[in-house]
Amino acid sequence: MTIRGRHPALPQIQERFGTNPGFRMDLNLSSQGTVSESDIMISDWSGAAFDYALGLEKPVIFVDVPRKVNNPDYTDIPLEPIEVLLRPEIGEVISSDRLPDIPAAVERLCESPSIWRGRMRELRERWIYNLGSSGEVMACHIAQAAETGIPQDEDE
Numbered sequence: 001m002t003i004r005g006r007h008p009a010l011p012q013i014q015e016r017f018g019t020n021p022g023f024r025m026d027l028n029l030s031s032q033g034t035v036s037e038s039d040i041m042i043s044d045w046s047g048a049a050f051d052y053a054l055g056l057e058k059p060v061i062f063v064d065v066p067r068k069v070n071n072p073d074y075t076d077i078p079l080e081p082i083e084v085l086l087r088p089e090i091g092e093v094i095s096s097d098r099l100p101d102i103p104a105a106v107e108r109l110c111e112s113p114s115i116w117r118g119r120m121r122e123l124r125e126r127w128i129y130n131l132g133s134s135g136e137v138m139a140c141h142i143a144q145a146a147e148t149g150i151p152q153d154e155d156e
Contacts, residue, residue: 039110040091042102044068045083053090054128057120059109060091061102082127089123 010025017023035041035052041060043049045068049060074081087093092105109116130137 040106047083050083050086050090054120054124057117059116061105061109062087062091062093063099064093064095086123086127090120
């Protein structure tokens with residue numbers, strides 16, 4: 001959304017860091033190259049951070065800004081949202097008043113890529129169901145529902 005909205009910070013970031021040989025800003029929305037080549041992601045509450053961490057097996061730094069709440073009734077369910085629960089498991093959470101700590105966190109998190117790969121695999125096994133076979137499992141459920149009929153709630 002930052003790219004689509006042409007946020008005014010983008011040219012400022014490019015100007016400040018563009019001469020650093022380890023920095024590259026990819027504004028191509030259809031590109032996956034930069035994402036897959038990177039060692040770390042810095043995010044806020046974006047779900048893309050979980051795709052990155054669990055898909056590419058790499059850590060994420062979360063800048064702890066106020067939550068994006070799309071469902072104001074989420075507290076009606078007495079469970080902690082997975083986005084809250086897993087943030088410290090897939091990287092580090094840094095408060096917005098500690099932004100100068102981010103470079104040290106990047107160094108720390110990039111020191112041990114094999115440890116992060118292992119951790120992400122463990123988290124994937126624990127939290128992602130039917131990994132590698134979700135299409136087949138879902139097709140079986142759909143076929144079974146089509147054959148037997150979908151049960152209706154008594155209230156309907």
